[in-house]
Amino acid sequence: MNYHHTTALAAIMAAAMGTTAGAQSLEGKTVEYVIPFSESGGSSQWANFYVPLLSKALPGAPTMVVRYRPGAGSTEGANWFQGQQDKGDGTLIFGDSGSTKFPYLLGDPRVRYEYKEWKPVLASATGGVVYLPPDLGERFDGDMDDLKDEAYLYGSQGATTLDLVPLLAFKMLGMTVDPVFGVEGRGDGRLMFERGEANIDYQTSSAYLANVQPLVDDGLAVPIFTWGALDNDGNIVRDPTFPDLPSFKEVCEATADCPTEGVVWDAYKAFFVAGFANQKTIFLPSSAPQEVVDAYTAAIEQVVNAEGFAESAEEVLGAYPQMTGAAAIEATEQATTITPEAKQYVLDWLKEDYGITMD
Incomplete structure (x- = not known):
């Protein structure tokens, strides 16, 4: 990423901290941003782009670290996050990808996670x-x-x-x-x-x-x-x-x-x-109270609306929508829903071409 863009954004974030100061503070805390993939792919690029900006914009400017939990096409990490739904104090967020949504859409038996229980705060399109x-x-x-x-x-x-x-x-x-x-x-x-x-x-x-x-x-x-x-x-x-x-x-x-x-x-x-129009989403656990959801929403809106953000994001993520609030919720609903006919076609193709069944 261009260093000038990064420092400019950091200055904007620091100057605008007062916009979320009234929310529950995460001062002195560490936020774990869990990615269910290895460090070498696009999800790592995405997470590490947002981490320094979100850290400055969240109330209390918490430390943020990216944790990688790869395995089983990302379902292992998503299943792990499903088991952490009581950790809604703002110190745990999860970033999925299309690789996480697809097994859910297909009824993969490895899936023990339920998107409808999670609280999306950012939906990122990609290509x-x-x-x-x-x-x-x-x-x-x-x-x-x-x-x-x-x-x-x-x-x-x-x-x-x-x-x-x-x-x-x-x-x-x-x-x-x-x-x-x-x-x-x-x-x-x-x-x-x-x-x-x-x-x-x-x-x-x-x-x-x-x-x-x-x-x-x-x-x-x-x-x-x-x-x-x-x-x-x-x-x-x-x-x-x-x-x-x-x-x-x-x-x-x-x-x-x-x-x-x-x-x-x-x-x-x-x-x-x-997989792409809403390829990556940041979620809070289901137990996150509205004030925590609101704090994240405000912080993300502050980040994506900051002067210079679009240029910096385009360098790293491409020129794609970064949706939050109601738009993130709607995008996530669309990205985790499929018609029965389309689902059946894909299930039949997977069985015929690759011997893969979902049972």
Whole structure:
């Protein structure tokens, strides 16, 4: 992140501390910000961007630390947080991702957490970029017709994690992609690509900006499309962070036999929304009293409305909405709901292509 932006924001936060001073103070306390992933992916980038800003904006300016609890596609960490619902004094917050929402949507038996009990205070949209090695990327011309017959290897956290979106997209494009399951995070998938063990990858925007853009600059990777973004009417449009890249929908429309309507498209869009349009959410435990929720809401609003925030956030997270208050609650409701038809299509596909069942 640009140092000048960071120091400018810190000064703004310090000057504005009085706006939340009347709330329950966290002075002298330590807030644990738990992320159910490893330190190498986009969730780490996201959490570590917000931590110094939130620490200054919260009443009492508490110390904030990021704790990593990876495992089972993030369900282990989410199950752990479900067991901490009595810790609502403001010293514990949890940051999920689409990889946490997907098993919930699919009825995965590993899931012992209930989103409806948690209290969202920030909903962050994000994006993602698919990229290829130079020898394949230079052949991309807006559709996958000339590239779909290649054999692809993709490092994956699992078909029911956030990787569901790319795996379904690759199928819709008619590509032959052999996922190598078992990587701990998308950062590990990127390392496979760098070592030549995978020849297609995607990263969420924050991790792409930090770790893949340098590869592109050095001629070691070629971006081909993004997942896109939602406009105010719910339509998929180009990603505002990468406006020169086509969206998946554009590539799908240009590729023979790739559906952009009907149940397959509806299933893709449902998981795109859960995985990207509200990809990361910060929650307080269910026992958090309203005054604690209000303190976090006020602090986050103070952060995201501060002069210079949008520019600093775009450098690290991309140019995406950061929603709080009622908007965060609504976004979380949308991101944790799926139609029965779309759910059944995905369950059938997972069983047929990967032998995965949810029972």
